[in-house]
Amino acid sequence: MHMTTLSNLRQDFVLHFGEMGSRWGINRTVGQIYAVLFLADEPLCADEIQEALGVSRSNVSMGLKELQAWRLVRLSHKPGDRRDWFTTPDDLWEIVRILVEERKKREIDPTLTKLRELEMAKPCASDAHAHARIAELRELIEMMTGFYDEMARLETERLVALMKMGRKLGKIVSGASVLSLKKA
């Protein structure tokens, strides 16, 4: 590990993202690559990332590929330069949206599909409880993903407004529906 080009601040940040990587379902190098790009003032090319992290060129290449699969880094070019230049989106909310969506796709959707499939099968008598439990779980997940879909619809400004509502959130659903609030 060289990291000759990184300031202490950046280095510390990058190392942290590397460590957290495994908890986040990506590996250390991928986490570090993302961190470097996240802090970068301007687009970086693969060689600069390699230099900053001191890992092999192919490792950088694979990491970038994975980050592109996650849609977490973008690719651009400079005139008269064949290299790929990488950036993370400037807008943090966009990053959050992508992250949640991708995680949903990988961690939730396959299970939802499987649960629906299992519910189709006619349960043998002894499976009554299991069958009910699966149905219950499917309903819960559907409710939560439905809620997510609604939130994802909102423009960022409204999403922020919603999130900043704080204690008012409880008020809204304090009766049974928002309608009762309207009348009050």
Added chain:
Amino acid sequence: MHMTTLSNLRQDFVLHFGEMGSRWGINRTVGQIYAVLFLADEPLCADEIQEALGVSRSNVSMGLKELQAWRLVRLSHKPGDRRDWFTTPDDLWEIVRILVEERKKREIDPTLTKLRELEMAKPCASDAHAHARIAELRELIEMMTGFYDEMARLETERLVALMKMGRKLGKIVSGASVLSLKKA
């Protein structure tokens, strides 16, 4: 792998949870143990789980320990029986709350702490952009965890009401605050 005691339905479910385990940040066996318990009609002891999954006794023990650390399984006893009997909470919403809280603890909180720490350090001139980016990220995470805290406060019934609001969600924040809605 024997799984002699599991019906096809359960087996299929268990296998799926095993495969998803790695994406969820737990390992295959832990995922399978959880799945077996989730579907079980009544508490199971470690031996029954071992029998159902065909893995080693110690592996079951470690898996159960990890699930207990996640607070995803509970322990009970029967009179005149020394064995530990395990269950998952009946209430799925409780499971969701625990899951989100534990994931926040493991995946978010350490980073929030680190970001705050990094912000303390006086940035050298060249770190202006990085410093700003870190601050921006910290603010975003604080807003989201604040929102989460507010949601977590709600009793389940109200949480469900909120999640079922569907398109109304957009309406609430369509002006600037809920107050404008109240007056309407």
Added chain:
DNA sequence: CATCTGTTTCAGAAATTTCTGAAACGACAG
């Protein structure tokens, strides 16, 4: 078409995580 610059692939090496059987441990009963 040979060369130069850059990216990607891939098979094996290295590192990490997971799993196992054996032994240690603990609590209780006789």
Added chain:
DNA sequence: CTGTCGTTTCAGAAATTTCTGAAACAGATG
């Protein structure tokens, strides 16, 4: 105290994941 029944720990084995260097590839240029 000793034997039984159960859980836990742990060091090494097995499996999986990650990483590397070398080779293949791609496309522009002279």
